[in-house]
Amino acid sequence: MSDKARYFLEQSVPELQDLEKKKLFSKKEVTMIMRRRTDFEHRIMGRGSKPADYLAYYRYEKTLEKLRKKRYNRLKPIIDTKPSISDWASQRRVFFLFDRAVNKFPKSLDLWSNYLRYARKHGSVKVIYKVYTQLLSLQPRNVNVWLSAVHYEFEYNKNVKSARTLFKRCLRFNGDQNEVWFEFIKFELNYLSKLLIRRKLFGLITERQQREDLQENENTGKFDDDESGDMLTFVPDEEMNDEMNQLPEMNVSMLGSIETNPVLRGDLILTIYDICVSQLTSKITDDQERFEKFWLLSYEIIQIIDKFDVLDRGYLCDHIVKRLVEEFGDNAKVIVLQLTLNLRYLSLESDDFITGLQTSIKLYQSWMAKSNADAAVKEEVQKAYIAFLNEHYLNVAPEGELKSLMSLLIKKLK
Structure with missing residues (x-):
């Protein structure tokens, strides 16, 4: 022995x-x-x-x-x-x-x-921090490890600031990975939704009430930084590349209301989106390839936003669509997305459905009349727009006056 x-x-x-x-x-x-x-x-x-x-x-x-x-x-x-x-x-x-x-x-x-x-x-927090520090130092390109660390900080330690910092540092090594950007945006949407639901549920209006709520529900790690073996210190901020440094400061104020604080509207999320599409498409020289990448990223993020109905999804998606129009305003997919945006979150039972449908159809007719797009693009837009109305409304509408009215409207568009 x-x-x-x-x-x-x-x-x-x-x-x-x-x-x-x-x-x-x-x-x-x-x-x-x-x-x-x-x-x-x-x-x-x-x-x-x-x-x-x-x-x-x-x-x-x-x-x-x-x-x-x-x-x-x-x-x-x-x-x-x-x-x-x-x-x-x-x-x-x-x-x-x-x-x-x-x-x-x-x-x-x-x-x-x-x-x-x-x-x-x-429940050995010190050991957990030590393990994550060692593992992330050894395998900084392992996205699953970073996401596991984020999940621990957010769900178990309720440390939102640390979770954000982890995402930022993950992007230092994995900025070319779509999944990291999607998860970052999903995290911010999830956090903002929980925050707004909590404030609405408990009627937290004054800044003092909101500050007390944040102190109670966030940044409540069991150890102070000098005791926890902070797992975030192994990648100094100054080592971040220039594009990562464009990310907004992570200690953002969450006080106020949606009307007075842009962060509560989702502007932080939109900033992350802008940096995401810029970084992941900046080196692509082929126009078609760049569009496909830009579209994939943008539409995937829109689909993520779709799941958070407590937020102003129309405001968030409007920014993404405007960015798409600025970059690829003559593409049929982008045009259809723009024309149907105000209908995206309206069902047949919605009070605003008729008004929304009329607005969308007017936008469509105006675009068809004034656009200088090629005939092939117009034809593609027409087919896709009518297919959208059929799939989302006409095919699922019950028999009756509304279905007959929609059928007539769609026939006029052909």
Whole structure:
């Protein structure tokens, strides 16, 4: 047996003695535990060891701890329940085991994910921060790891500012990945929706009420920055490239109302969108290829916005459509999107449906009459516009006066 393995095993002797002293395990069982740990240590210290060996060791320790807890609860009335080394030794041992594992196999995501899962289950915030710091330093191009860190900061720690900073730093390494931009915008939409719903539900009108609500529901990590092992410090802000520095300041004020604060209308989201499409299409020289990329990004973001009905979706989508018109105003897809925008969130049952439909048709007729577009483009717009009305309204309308009226309107457009 190597000196290192012997040393690690000797560290568990006080714990095993305590288990025997509390009569949770017999002397024979303690001997068997030591024998199993010796076998595992030989396996993981050997040259041919694999991540699976560490995971097998971890599963054994986890099962052993479950057995200890069951026996402790069953024998509680008759044993010494004063806290002692065996109460916390298992968790410390598992953390140490994972530290050794990821140091030896830093590319094994299976080890990292199990390490994080165990730390989360036991609420070990310091360990979680440490693991994310190491993992993101080793694998900065792994988008899933960044998104996992963001999810933890936002959902568990309620630290919105830190989650935003993580997204910004993720883009430092993965700015060419569509998924990161989509998730960033989805995060901002989700956060803004929750904030506005909370204020509406509790009637938070004054800035003092809103400030108290933010203090209660955000930035409530369990440790201060100097205690948490801040996972965000390994990529200094000055290392960000120029386009990433165009992103707005992340400590934005969320006080006020939609009428007085542009951030609450979604302007931060629109700024992220503008930078996204600029960065991802700036190096494309072929016009058609650039349009397809621009359209894919823009329409995907519109579809994400569609899901957040508590926000002013019309305002958000109007900005995106205007940007598309500025860049590709003669493209049939863009024209149809512009002509149908005011109908996008109106159903047949909406009070404003008739007015919205009339406005849309007037815009369509005006464009057809005044546009200098080619005949082929006009024909494509006509077909797509009529197909939109058929699919969204005529085909789903119940038999009656409204369906007959719509049928007549659509015939006039042909």
